[in-house]
Amino acid sequence: MTEIFGVPTQALWGQLMIGLVNGSFYAMLSLGLAVIFGMLNVVNFAHGAFYMMGAFFSWMLLNFLGIGYWWSLLLAPIGVALVGIVIEKTMLRWLYQLDHLYGLLLTFGIALIIEGIFRDQYGVSGQPYDLPEIFKGAFDLGFMMLPKYRAWVIVACLAICFATWFVIERTRLGSYLRAGTENPKLVQAFGINVPLMVTLTYAFGVGLAGLGGVLAAPVYQVNPLMGSNIVIVVFAVVVIGGMGSILGAILTGIALGLIEGLTKVFYPEASATVVFIIMAIVLLIRPAGLFGREK
Amino acid sequence: MNAGVGSQMNATEAATNSQAASALQVSDLHAFYGESHILHGVSFEVKRGELITLLGRNGAGRTTTLKAILGLTGKRTGSIKINSAEAIGLAPHKIARLGIGYCPEERGIFSSLSCEENLLLLPMVGKNGMSVDELYTMFPNLKERRLSQGTRLSGGEQQMLAMARILRTGADILLLDEITEGLAPVIVQTLGRVIRALKAKGFTIIMVEQNFRFAAPLADRHYVMEHGKIAAVVERHELAAKTEMLHEFLGV
Ligand SMILES: Nc1ncnc2c1ncn2[C@@H]1O[C@H](COP(=O)(O)OP(=O)(O)OP(=O)(O)O)[C@@H](O)[C@H]1O
Ligand SMILES: [Mg+2]
Numbered sequence: 393m394t395e396i397f398g399v400p401t402q403a404l405w406g407q408l409m410i411g412l413v414n415g416s417f418y419a420m421l422s423l424g425l426a427v428i429f430g431m432l433n434v435v436n437f438a439h440g441a442f443y444m445m446g447a448f449f450s451w452m453l454l455n456f457l458g459i460g461y462w463w464s465l466l467l468a469p470i471g472v473a474l475v476g477i478v479i480e481k482t483m484l485r486w487l488y489q490l491d492h493l494y495g496l497l498l499t500f501g502i503a504l505i506i507e508g509i510f511r512d513q514y515g516v517s518g519q520p521y522d523l524p525e526i527f528k529g530a531f532d533l534g535f536m537m538l539p540k541y542r543a544w545v546i547v548a549c550l551a552i553c554f555a556t557w558f559v560i561e562r563t564r565l566g567s568y569l570r571a572g573t574e575n576p577k578l579v580q581a582f583g584i585n586v587p588l589m590v591t592l593t594y595a596f597g598v599g600l601a602g603l604g605g606v607l608a609a610p611v612y613q614v615n616p617l618m619g620s621n622i623v624i625v626v627f628a629v630v631v632i633g634g635m636g637s638i639l640g641a642i643l644t645g646i647a648l649g650l651i652e653g654l655t656k657v658f659y660p661e662a663s664a665t666v667v668f669i670i671m672a673i674v675l676l677i678r679p680a681g682l683f684g685r686e687k
Numbered sequence: 688m689n690a691g692v693g694s695q696m697n698a699t700e701a702a703t704n705s706q707a708a709s710a711l712q713v714s715d716l717h718a719f720y721g722e723s724h725i726l727h728g729v730s731f732e733v734k735r736g737e738l739i740t741l742l743g744r745n746g747a748g749r750t751t752t753l754k755a756i757l758g759l760t761g762k763r764t765g766s767i768k769i770n771s772a773e774a775i776g777l778a779p780h781k782i783a784r785l786g787i788g789y790c791p792e793e794r795g796i797f798s799s800l801s802c803e804e805n806l807l808l809l810p811m812v813g814k815n816g817m818s819v820d821e822l823y824t825m826f827p828n829l830k831e832r833r834l835s836q837g838t839r840l841s842g843g844e845q846q847m848l849a850m851a852r853i854l855r856t857g858a859d860i861l862l863l864d865e866i867t868e869g870l871a872p873v874i875v876q877t878l879g880r881v882i883r884a885l886k887a888k889g890f891t892i893i894m895v896e897q898n899f900r901f902a903a904p905l906a907d908r909h910y911v912m913e914h915g916k917i918a919a920v921v922e923r924h925e926l927a928a929k930t931e932m933l934h935e936f937l938g939v
Binding site: 564567568570571573574575577578579580581582583584585586587 | 757758759778779780782783784789791795797798799800804807808809810812856
């Protein structure tokens with residue numbers, strides 16, 4: 393068997409692939425966080441809870457209503473987005489004038505409540521979500537086996553991230569969002585319904601987290617704690633990439649997933665902390681993040 | 688730059704409308720920023736097709752008057768009738784849709800949008816908006832720079848863009864805050880031609896100006912503000928007689 397620095401290449405490719413899967417989820421979640429932060433000025437601590445909710449909705453659709461994977465890719469994120477709309481309209485709305493801290497505390501509380509509800513109902517053991525038939529098996533790439541579902545997750549996440557980036561940076565709709573992020577009062581004075589835009593932005597951001605949850609359900613188990621496990625890393629990603637930078641969030645998410653994978657191969661002891669070590673270094677050198685603008 | 692304006696408002700229509708109809712009627716307007724009470728009962732009326740100015744020293748409350756009309760201050764009381772509709776209780780995006788175009792003091796060009804995206808950002812608020820082609824004829828520089836980031840434009844180009852984008856929307860009442868500030872004399876002249884052309888086409892214009900020499904020949908009437916109130920009104924034909932008084936108010 394071939395080796396690189398004493399590591400079998402099989403293991404290296406395997407970990408890189410897992411890193412890429414994780415990185416795809418990081419990218420998708422931090423993208424939503426960045427969009428929400430840009431428009432609402434709120435650090436959405438409930439992001440992990442919405443991701444978990446997406447996975448659970450998908451599991452419920454399958455087990456209670458017999459609605460399968462493909463439909464839940466559409467329905468579960470819509471369900472999550474609706475919950476987001478209610479939260480934005482009834483609670484978050486009142487905090488925009490205040491310091492970031494209030495939004496962060498509120499969404500942290502919301503995350504605890506949502507997680508509490510699911511823990512109460514389903515305990516902390518995971519519920520398995522069966523792979524759809526079409527994704528069973530693996531592609532033999534010669535140098536490694538690539539499970540079909542993982543390949544799909546990577547492709548789907550990257551496509552969604554790219555599409556979101558494209559809409560925001562290259563379309564008319566996106567120009568409203570960019571302008572609203574810069575100067576919401578002026579945009580509203582020009583006749584655009586900014587409060588509605590803010591609600592829809594939040595719904596979109598959390599819907600994206602919910603979609604991530606649906607994609608994740610067959611990979612990891614559907615577990616009430618899956619959100620809080622991932623969200624801490626995602627926050628580190630956003631800090632490293634720079635709050636409010638769309639492209640930064642995507643690239644940093646993928647890169648950190650890969651770095652985590654590599655660390656698991658070469659120095660497994662550090663694999664859980666490497667992201668935070670990088671975060672500390674970036675904060676020392678570029679406090680606004682790699683892609684962030686100094687204010 | 689050339690200041691020719693394409694066909695926009697039917698001249699006879701504008702003339703009939705301009706007889707007595709009020710475009711903007713502000714009565715006993717009070718406005719606050721948080722706890723601070725800035726406007727203390729401002730009243731004035733602008734008829735269709737008129738051009739008026741709000742003059743005054745720094746901090747007199749002229750920008751605040753425009754912002755209060757647009758719903759951008761904190762609490763407001765009194766009455767603001769825009770094209771006969773009461774606007775005091777409306778959300779800002781609904782106020783704009785009564786037919787108002789706003790050119791803010793700091794110009795408000797969005798840096799994350801290209802020149803052309805800035806131009807196309809604003810929704811339509813009236814029927815007779817100018818086409819992008821007409822606007823590019825009026826402001827040729829904007830066409831050349833249309834792919835540049837908004838804030839890479841020069842000060843003059845940014846001002847042209849801030850004007851052009853509200854002309855596209857079909858707004859018939861323009862609120863212009865210190866559009867000549869910090870611009871070279873040539874560009875100020877161009878803006879003068881543009882304003883004159885717009886007035887001829889029947890636009891109602893409210894200008895906040897420091898540059899009295901720019902405003903004097905254009906305006907039908909001047910309101911002098913002091914401490915958040917209208918302190919004096921000077922009609923166009925009274926200008927010569929009241930120059931002394933104006934200079935005193937404006938501290939020039
Ligand atoms: N956002 C704000 N919060 C609190 N007070 C404000 C705010 N903006 C303006 N003011 C105060 O309101 C008063 C009027 O300001 P305004 O901007 O209307 O003046 P202005 O007549 O436009 O003068 P200029 O633009 O030449 O400085 C000033 O005393 C100013 O300090
Ligand atoms: Mg001012």
